[in-house]
Amino acid sequence: MPGLALDRGPRPHPRPVPRRAVPAVPPPACEAALGGVFSFPLRLGSGRLGALDLYCEVPRALSEADLVGAQVLADVAAGYLFNAQARAELREAADASGHRALHDALTGLPNRALLSDRLRHALLRADPDAAIVALAHALDLKVVAEGVETERQRLQARDLGCDLLQGFGLAPPLSAVEVGTLVGSHA
Numbered sequence: 001m002p003g004l005a006l007d008r009g010p011r012p013h014p015r016p017v018p019r020r021a022v023p024a025v026p027p028p029a030c031e032a033a034l035g036g037v038f039s040f041p042l043r044l045g046s047g048r049l050g051a052l053d054l055y056c057e058v059p060r061a062l063s064e065a066d067l068v069g070a071q072v073l074a075d076v077a078a079g080y081l082f083n084a085q086a087r088a089e090l091r092e093a094a095d096a097s098g099h100r101a102l103h104d105a106l107t108g109l110p111n112r113a114l115l116s117d118r119l120r121h122a123l124l125r126a127d128p129d130a131a132i133v134a135l136a137h138a139l140d141l142k143v144v145a146e147g148v149e150t151e152r153q154r155l156q157a158r159d160l161g162c163d164l165l166q167g168f169g170l171a172p173p174l175s176a177v178e179v180g181t182l183v184g185s186h187a
Contacts, residue, residue, distance in 0.1 A: 040074035044082050052077050133161045
């Protein structure tokens with residue numbers, strides 16, 4: 001296999017080994033009276049993450065194909081461990097990015113709280129009428145200026161950014177029949 005460096009590890013023991021002779025063998029392996037322990041390095045590039053221990057039921061030497069297969073298994077396990085670590089790091093980075101996207105960097109406040117705070121301060125500093133219109137537009141609302149009776153009021157409402165105007169200065173009150181006639185003439 002290209003790029004595969006074979007590490008045969010220790011040779012198997014010729015007979016089952018009692019637990020007291022090899023303290024690193026897990027109890028289930030001793031209880032099953034496994035006859036051989038083979039250790040293969042978990043490598044990633046030039047680094048070593050640990051070892052993969054494989055057990056066999058009877059003492060025997062591993063064939064070349066067994067050695068290559070076991071080392072491939074160890075390399076796959078190392079890759080899985082590395083990828084699991086990379087996934088965890090990506091998850092942490094995504095969480096941190098999400099937090100930065102939803103919170104102000106200076107205050108740490110959530111953006112909605114920050115927007116509300118900034119709007120409140122703007123309302124305190126600004127012309128109250130302009131602030132109300134700006135707040136309504138920030139919330140995607142339409143602003144209707146009611147009671148417009150003079151040209152000056154119409155211009156002021158326009159300058160404030162009002163979306164609609166209503167009042168005697170634009171049209172006198174109309175009956176239902178007159179509204180129907182007016183709407184029908186503009187259709």
